[in-house]
Amino acid sequence: MKKNSKHPWVKPAVIALFAAVLPFALGGCSASGYNAPIDANTPGVWNHYFVYPFSFLIIYFANLFNGDYGLSIILMTFIIRTAIMPLMLNQTKKQLAMRKKMEAIQPELQALKDKYKNDKSPEAAKKMQLETMQIYQKHQFNPLNIGCLPLLLQLPITLGFYYAIRRTPEIAEHDFLWFSLGKPDMILPVIAAAVYYVQFRVSQSFSMSAQQGENKPFAVLGLLSPIMMGIFSFAMPAALPLYWAVGGIYIILQTLVFKKMFAPDRKSA
Numbered sequence: 678m679k680k681n682s683k684h685p686w687v688k689p690a691v692i693a694l695f696a697a698v699l700p701f702a703l704g705g706c707s708a709s710g711y712n713a714p715i716d717a718n719t720p721g722v723w724n725h726y727f728v729y730p731f732s733f734l735i736i737y738f739a740n741l742f743n744g745d746y747g748l749s750i751i752l753m754t755f756i757i758r759t760a761i762m763p764l765m766l767n768q769t770k771k772q773l774a775m776r777k778k779m780e781a782i783q784p785e786l787q788a789l790k791d792k793y794k795n796d797k798s799p800e801a802a803k804k805m806q807l808e809t810m811q812i813y814q815k816h817q818f819n820p821l822n823i824g825c826l827p828l829l830l831q832l833p834i835t836l837g838f839y840y841a842i843r844r845t846p847e848i849a850e851h852d853f854l855w856f857s858l859g860k861p862d863m864i865l866p867v868i869a870a871a872v873y874y875v876q877f878r879v880s881q882s883f884s885m886s887a888q889q890g891e892n893k894p895f896a897v898l899g900l901l902s903p904i905m906m907g908i909f910s911f912a913m914p915a916a917l918p919l920y921w922a923v924g925g926i927y928i929i930l931q932t933l934v935f936k937k938m939f940a941p942d943r944k945s946a
Contacts, residue, residue, distance in 0.1 A: 728840045739851075751919075753838065758928070849916075860914060
């Protein structure tokens, strides 16, 4: 805990890595299999229980919309995000509770900094770190416990839907608005990247604490993610940046709703 407490961005980075390898671990097959069309007979636990059900629902809703796969993807995105909203609400409650604890112990931490501000020796640094941990233990506060379980629980769902979009061949045969769902588009990636940047900024304003919001590595990751998403989207079928853009808009609205819901708690903190 002493070693990692200086790097609160470690857990999000580990989760991102876990997200990248999860489908391959569950599928147990080569990477090329994750681009192949999927149907009810496609083998594999990952394919059968996570990817194909979403592919089936995409086709089902598209048929209800007279073959409009764009509307089907948008509807499915809203359904999935609404289904996992309770997990995010629970995570938000825990983060706000931790922030209240952090605000309560802040005077003690500041007094500790003042105590050692004129002593820059290694021994003083070790004593300050030890006393900081003692303050955390006294108040039962863990700066690394930011509630990652909801993120881990939703990963198979969001990744399953992502691969369902990639592996449902019917999507590529249709258009939506000004673009073809099966071909790269030059405008949609910019929209998706802009949406995710706004999402990061909105989420940052509602972060667990001011200290986390000022963390430079966390800010760099938040800025780098939209840029990388936009770059990759230029080479991907437009159905994917459409999914990312709609999902990002939903998360922005969800964050604003949560911010309004917990506004009285924030004022009283």
